[in-house]
Amino acid sequence: xxxxxxxxxxxxxSTYLYLFKIGKIGTLVCGTGGxxxxxxxxxxxxxxxxxxxxxxxxxxxxxxxxxxxxxxRFAGPTWPVRALALLSGGxxxxxxxxxxxxxxxxxxxxxxxxxxxxxxxxxFVLALREVRNPxxxxxxx
Amino acid sequence: xxxxxxxxxxxxxxxxxxxxxxxxxxxxxxxxPKGVSIPANVTVLTADTAGFRGYLLGSDSATxxxxxxxxxxxxxxxxxxxxxxxxxxxxxxxxGKVRWRYRDFPLDNVxxxxxxxxxxAACAEEQGKYWELHSAIYDRQMDWSxxxxxxxxxxxxxxxxxxxxxxxxxxxSSAKYAGRIQASLEEGTRLGVGSTPTFxxxxxxxxxxxxxxxxxxxxxxxxxxxxx
Numbered sequence: 431x432x433x434x435x436x437x438x439x440x441x442x443x444s445t446y447l448y449l450f451k452i453g454k455i456g457t458l459v460c461g462t463g464g465x466x467x468x469x470x471x472x473x474x475x476x477x478x479x480x481x482x483x484x485x486x487x488x489x490x491x492x493x494x495x496x497x498x499x500x501x502x503r504f505a506g507p508t509w510p511v512r513a514l515a516l517l518s519g520g521x522x523x524x525x526x527x528x529x530x531x532x533x534x535x536x537x538x539x540x541x542x543x544x545x546x547x548x549x550x551x552x553x554f555v556l557a558l559r560e561v562r563n564p565x566x567x568x569x570x571x
Numbered sequence: 572x573x574x575x576x577x578x579x580x581x582x583x584x585x586x587x588x589x590x591x592x593x594x595x596x597x598x599x600x601x602x603x604p605k606g607v608s609i610p611a612n613v614t615v616l617t618a619d620t621a622g623f624r625g626y627l628l629g630s631d632s633a634t635x636x637x638x639x640x641x642x643x644x645x646x647x648x649x650x651x652x653x654x655x656x657x658x659x660x661x662x663x664x665x666x667g668k669v670r671w672r673y674r675d676f677p678l679d680n681v682x683x684x685x686x687x688x689x690x691x692a693a694c695a696e697e698q699g700k701y702w703e704l705h706s707a708i709y710d711r712q713m714d715w716s717x718x719x720x721x722x723x724x725x726x727x728x729x730x731x732x733x734x735x736x737x738x739x740x741x742x743x744s745s746a747k748y749a750g751r752i753q754a755s756l757e758e759g760t761r762l763g764v765g766s767t768p769t770f771x772x773x774x775x776x777x778x779x780x781x782x783x784x785x786x787x788x789x790x791x792x793x794x795x796x797x798x799x
Contacts (some may be wrong), residue, residue, distance in 0.1 A: 432583050433605055434586060435586065435589065438586065438589055438590060438593065439589075439593075441593075442593040442596070442597065445597060446597060446600065449597065449600070449601060453744055453745065454601050455600050455601060457607065457608040458608075466608055466610040466612040466746070467611065467612055470737055470746060470749060471613065471614055472614060472616065500579060500582070519662055527796075534646075536614065537612065538612060
C-alpha cells in the first residue's frame with residue numbers, strides 16, 4: 431500500500447515538473463530557485479526526452495504494478511512484485527545519476543528531484559522486502 | 572503485498588482522496604496567473620551568445636566603444652540612466668563619437684527582480700524596441716523593484732510602448748534569454764566588474780556613476796591616447 435501511495439506522490443511531482451517544462455505552469459514553487467535552474471538545464475533531457483516525462487511514465491507504470499500487487503491473487507513474490515523491485519531498482523540508479531548531475535554539473539539542487547529520488551529509494555526498499563520476505567505468503571490461504 | 576478486501580477498499584478510498592487532492596493542486600497551478608522567474612546560474616550554451624555581443628547603440632564606425640555593465644534594479648544605474656544618459660546619448664552617441672554597449676550585470680543577492688527586468692528588455696529586443704523598454708524600465712524602477720509580479724508590470728509597459736503583449740508574455744514565460752543574461756554576467760565578472768554601474772572605456776574599468784561631463788572627459792582623453 432505504501433508503495434502505491436509513494437508512486438502516486440512521485441507521479442504528481444513528475445507531472446508538476448513536466449507541466450512547467452511544457453509551459454503550462456509559469457513558475458515552480460521552489461524557495462532556493464534551483465528547481466528552475468535544473469529544469470532549464472541541458473541535463474533536463476535524457477536521450478532527447480524530457481526527464482520529467484520519463485518520470486511521469488515511470489511512476490505511472492510503477493503505480494500500476496503496485497496496485498496490481500495489492501490484489502489477493504498476486505499474494506507473495508509474484509511477477510508484479512518482482513517487476514516492481516526490478517523497475518524501482520533501475521529508477522534508483524537513474525535518480526542517482528540525475529542527482530550527481532545536479533551536484534557536479536548543474537551545481538543546483540531541485541527539491542522536487544530530491545523528493546522523487548527519496549520516494550523511489552524507499553519504494554525500492556519496500557519492493558525488495560516484499561520479494562525477500564513476502565508478508566502475504568503465510569496468511570494468504 | 573496483497574491485502575484483505577475490506578482493508579483494500581479502505582485503502583482505495585485513501586488513495587482516491589490523495590489522487591483528487593493532487594489533481595486539484597495541479598489544476599490550481601495550471602490555472603493561476605503565471606508569474607515569471609528567470610533562473611540564475613544557468614549553463615550558457617553557444618546558441619545563447621551566437622552573434623550577440625550586447626545591446627548596441629550608435630554608429631558602427633564610431634571611434635570608441637563604451638561598455639556599460641549595469642543592473643536594472645540598482646538605484647545608481649537608474650540615476651545614471653535617467654539623469655546622465657540622455658546627455659551622453661545626445662553628445663556622444665548620436666554624434667557618432669561613441670558606440671554604446673549595454674551588458675547585464677544582475678546582482679541577484681540584493682535585487683530580486685533584476686533578471687526579470689533584464690529578460691523583459693531582451694524580449695523587447697525581439698520586437699525591435701529594446702532601448703525604448705530599457706529606458707522605461709529604468710524610469711519606473713521604483714514602481715517594480717519590490718513587486719511580487721514585476722513581469723506583469725513589464726508586460727503593461729511593453730504594451731504601452733506598442734509591443735505585441737502576447738508575444739512578449741510568451742517570451743517572458745519561456746525564460747529563453749536566461750543564458751544570454753548569465754553570459755553577460757560572466758563576461759563582466761571575468762573583466763573584474765564587481766559593482767554597478769561599471770564602464771569599460773579603452774580597456775579600463777570606471778566604477779560608479781559618471782556624470783555626462785566626466786564621461787566625456789574620459790572618452791576624449793581615451794581618444795587622444797595614441798593607438799598601439
